[in-house]
Amino acid sequence: MAHHAPTLDEVAREAGVSRSTASRAINGGNRVSPAAQAAVDAAIAHLGFVPNRAARALATSQTGSIALVIPEPDDKFLSDPFLLGVLRGVSGALSGTETQLVLLINHANQPEGQMSRYLRAGHVDGAIITSPHAGDHLEDDLRGMRNVVFIGRPFRSEGIAYVDVDNVEGGRLATRTLLDAGRTRIGTISGPTDMTAGLDRLQGFTDALGAVDLPTDAVESGDFTAAGAEAATHRLLDRRPDLDALFVASDSMAVGVRIALADRGLRVPEDVALVGFDNLGAATAMTPRLTTVDNPLVEMVDAATRRLLARLGSGEDVGENLVLPPTLVPGSSDR
Missing domain, CATH: 1.10.260.40 (lambda repressor-like DNA-binding domains)
Structure with a gap:
């Protein structure tokens, strides 16, 4: 019955x-x-x-759901430890609540502006956006919306709530580590130039070398993937085969850098010293262990989720935009 x-x-x-x-x-x-x-x-x-x-x-007038927006293609989302860490963190922060998580990722041939239209139409109560690119126009389309929080500094932050790590200081810290190890012919495999994280880490590299009057032009842009970094390393070494150190703007890219160096018979750190960025697992899997800059992902995701839930609940902001300090995680790849 x-x-x-x-x-x-x-x-x-x-x-x-x-x-x-x-x-x-x-x-x-x-x-x-x-x-x-x-x-x-x-x-x-x-x-x-x-x-x-x-x-x-x-x-x-509430749906009981929030969106996690990742404007990246499916294959990159599934292989990138930072993006997967964001998903796990937001999902974990919502456990024990009645709020459901909706995942929005960039599909092939997706019409321009589709994500922004979905968010503005009220299908979800709010959104956390990570890995934004200049070309996806999300920050311009969503500027001024109180129910949106970015993980990662937007290009123009007016009217946008965000949390981030100090990527400029992280780039400086990584490059100074190579300088302190006595390296003088230092290059970088930077992140993509349509992302503030890529540009800011490159700025830190330039600042550190400029402070000691060393050349800052040994740069090749990667795409935060191992395959892209492998190709970028070969391009850079074709131009500058004398390099004795590389700052790699993500640990995922450092995997590809190691492959390229091995292809050329170059040893780490004897021939080329390396420092990465992120400390999300790849560094500990390398031999020698990769020296890297810690990207405090857990703290960033927690702060972004708390800010969004506070805005949806009471309408109050939880303090100002948050920029966390980077820290060096020593390994053996820079010595």
């Missing part, structure tokens, strides 16, 4: 209130006295009433 599901009318009768009062109490307590709220709560517990999420969404 099917179990009877309690209705809103039964909750109202049990609580001794009107149907509209019971509905308001269930959907957020607006204009409900403390006594009526307590009576409805007791009735819900006694009857085992489960609110209808669809009806609640209509009553509160």
